Amino acid sequence: MRTKNIVAALVLIALGAGYGYLTAGLPTRSLPNTPDPSFFPWIITACLLLLSVILLVQGLAAPRKGSGDSVGAPPLRAPVVFLVAFAAYVAVLPYAGFLLTSVPFFALLMALYGERRWGVIAAASLTVPVVLVLVFRHVFQVPLPKGVLAGILG
Amino acid sequence: MSPDIAAGFVAATLPGSLLATAIGAVLGLVVGMIPGMTISTGIIVVLPLTFVLDPTISIGLLLGIYAGGMTGGSYSAILLNIPGTPSASATILDGYPMAQRGEAGRALSVSIVASFAGGMFSFFCLYFIAPSLANLALRFQAPDLFSVVFFGLTVICTFAARSPVKGLLSAVLGLLIVTIGQDPVMGTARFTFGDADMLSGVHFLTALIGLFAIPQLVDNMVELARGRGERRARTRVGSLLLGWADLKAMRAPVAIGAAIGAFLGILPGVGGPIAAFIGYDYSKRWSRDPGRFGKGCVEGIAAPEAANNAVTGGALIPMMTLGIPGDPVTAILIGALLVHGLAPGPLLFMQRGDFAYALIFSFMWANVLTLVISLAGVKVLVKLLAAPKTLLMPAIAILCVVGSYALRNSFFDVWVMLGFGLIGIAMRHLDMPVVPLLLALVLGEQLEEHLRVALTASSGDPTVFFTSPFSALFLVLSVVSVVWAFAAERRGGRLGSAPSA
Structure with missing residues (x-):
């Protein structure tokens, strides 16, 4: 599970970065005192990046021989x-x-x-x-x- | 009696509604008892059929599957030592030993009667609590509504995964997907890449079909390849008669299980499996003779079965009053109701009180009909445990395609369904729960809308979420649930079970 978590975290960080890039290109607000259409996506970007980094740290900190890694590979x-x-x-x-x-x-x-x-x-x-x-x-x-x-x- | 209650009762009791509920109960018993089939999959299979039916008939059919599925899960738990649904996992502990002693019929009867008692207890909870809670929820302003939805989402993230980080990530991915399409406040196109199909966003029923059914099809294929897919059923059931002593022994565990199940059902994300184990545990603790548990005693079946069926009515309470699904099945029910233009939430009781009560009484009939059909047909139904997956699984695959296509007559939706199937497989591989993602798809738009409306009304002042007592309470509960989940992970004591009904 250790390797899987690290790979997943890296993929999610890349996804978060890409999503953030697209969010930066969204139209800005047109009404006063109203959150932009990009307001919520920015919150999602921040949460996604933060949680992915935590997952990465957890993955790196986990012991190399996790119990999940020893499960036999399923027939593919x-x-x-x-x-x-x-x-x-x-x-x-x-x-x-x-x-x-x-x-x-x-x-x-x-x-x-x-x-x-x-x-x-x-x-x-x-x-x-x-x-x-x-x-x-x-x-x-x-x-x-x-x-x-x-x-x-x- | 209010006219809505009378109208709801009549609508749920019309022959067409009762027939649909009975068909649903039979289907639920079948999908519940077959290992590898979940209640969610059963509902997904019939979902396209409900689009063209009257809403009351549709909801009767779906609730029949829900109630029947919870009961059916115990059949294979007792006869095969494999839970038909995750909610029946605790039933194995005493159900299978009884079957091994040649008392399979008695064990099944205990399970059926306890399931009925649990379901009916939760019906009364639903009937008495839901209207009052909906009345209270009508007073909620945008900050309160945001906090309630936020609470529902965080609770399910922390309950549904062994790792709270993965639970939260799953929900964030769901929220990310929700932002594709028009934004709910201004209608601005976001992340559509100029594609007209993307403008209407991802329909969550399409996503749900992919997330639940495709990984299950693959899992069943892997199990069959490993030679573990098919087990011969012990179809000799024996006498179903329960003695007075059995009924007396069931009273306390049924009461404990029903109360625990209904209460935990109200909490989003807890689900049947956890309720069943907690119900079992408390019945054992409070039993005069706890040493009998695990060796095939009536109490050990009655408590978890009453608990998991009581979860159903409990889960319907936040769904109907707040629009927050308690488990995957109630999430699907929300989707099915939205297709009919009925939005579950506090306004449902005000604007369509007749339908709200029709739903409640359909749930009652679902439990009654499940009891009748179970007792009358158990000996025939258990023969279906030998139904070949070689036929069942391809049929489900085709129905997934038909279901996602029929929603909007769009091939784009079929591709979306397949894409979500791949996401579901990847998430299962990573031990990341799909339920938070699913609930984020259901709740995401509301979450954003309430957040932005609240901030607009307060001219961007975020303290508005803390000055309202309701909002502050739910935000504190959200923080507590997340902190508790992380603390429990550090201690290694996670409940760690996704509410996969």
């Missing part, structure tokens, strides 16, 4: 694939539409969560998105993006 492959697939899904969704993208995404997620029966994957990944589209369209009146299937789905 599946979560990384999940997040990349999620981002790709969201990126393609506006163009290809909900149905066309959700079916393969659902199937991939089922496989990532350990489902190995391909029949179950096929059935579920077809059924769930179709049901969602129908429920949202007809029950909740929220049309989900149709994408390239707009002509077919109407």
Whole structure:
């Protein structure tokens, strides 16, 4: 946890500095005796920097072999694939539409969560998105993006 | 009886409202009992559905999930030795030993009845305290309102994290995000980089979906990869009948747990897990035979279950009267109400008293229906403990996207949700609680608005925050909570548990 805290503190200090820089560029006040739009962001900048420095000091002062550092690293492959697939899904969704993208995404997620029966994957990944589209369209009146299937789905 | 009370009771008791509350209770029991699913996630999943429903029906559904989830958490605690929700952690201590002795049914009945008693006690607290507190809060001026919100935020920062610095940093990050968009006093665009989508700021429900659901999806994937995700449930429940001796033994721990839970629920940030452990601890201390605790006794289940369910009504009190959420679930409820144009706070009782009482009576029905459904359906419901996560988790992932998109029909919100998911994962990795960030997102705009209005009214004189007795009191309490948290960290005696319902 020691290293993590130091890295987090440094990232947050950089964030605070960047935020402070942007705050300095905000418009100044236009009404007398009224705090600027930058008033609250300045307080946030100060708090962020102060707390980040405390975290940095705590990190540097902590013993090198913290109990948190000894925890085994979690398996990373599946979560990384999940997040990349999620981002790709969201990126393609506006163009290809909900149905066309959700079916393969659902199937991939089922496989990532350990489902190995391909029949179950096929059935579920077809059924769930179709049901969602129908429920949202007809029950909740929220049309989900149709994408390239707009002509077919109407 | 005031017309608002009568109208609220009728609205909450209409067949549509009762049906929604019952459906919510079933969903709550299911999400509560499945380890790896939290009540917050359950609510997030149904949230998009509530946007198109009548507000009373929506709130009935959500409160059903809240009350049902608190009760459902004990099912897996008793049957699997895994708490379904963090609030059921203390129930394991005596629930699982009872199940091992073949008394799972009796343990479940004790849990269900104690949960009901705790929930109903907190309903009465809500019914009697909330209107009076709202009346008092109506007298608050801008400095008082600032200090109340500030107090709510600092208390949750100090309770929610093992490290108060990380709790406070989490809240400051939330406040930073709130400043994106138009400023609440003058409407000046801030940190928008000229982007039209950024002008309306980050919708906190979108952030909430990302912060809670995405890290949970990843966590479940990691657990499954480690082979710890699926456990076979002991679905043989046995007799649910409670004897007179059981009911008699439950009286004192239920009373202790309910009182502690309702009181701690009112304090923002304490949450069910802490209340359950404190309720358990006090019941043990005041018991004539404390040696039985931990070996599978009725009292050891009754106290924490009454406490964690009593937290729910307690947490609704500051939410309804001051607009300050006591835990993540009440934060989501605020968001759901705002979508319907209903702002929780003292004005709610004045402007929409009928709805305020409908909410209170929906909460009562949520507890009653949870009791009925639990007792009638426990043997069927526990079979769902074997529900495959291979199906559940992908469905939640898709619903996260649908939910964030349906809020404003915007893909920008979906990206924001995913971005907050990454932030949530990073924060979990750093042992930084997300609850303060979430509450800062809910309260940040009010905090800035009250601060600037107070300073404008006093021509920039900051002593205005100390000359009002209410404001001074809450500021002193804020300082005390922060100092206490730092002192406790130095002593190594932190309660250290985020109120993750």
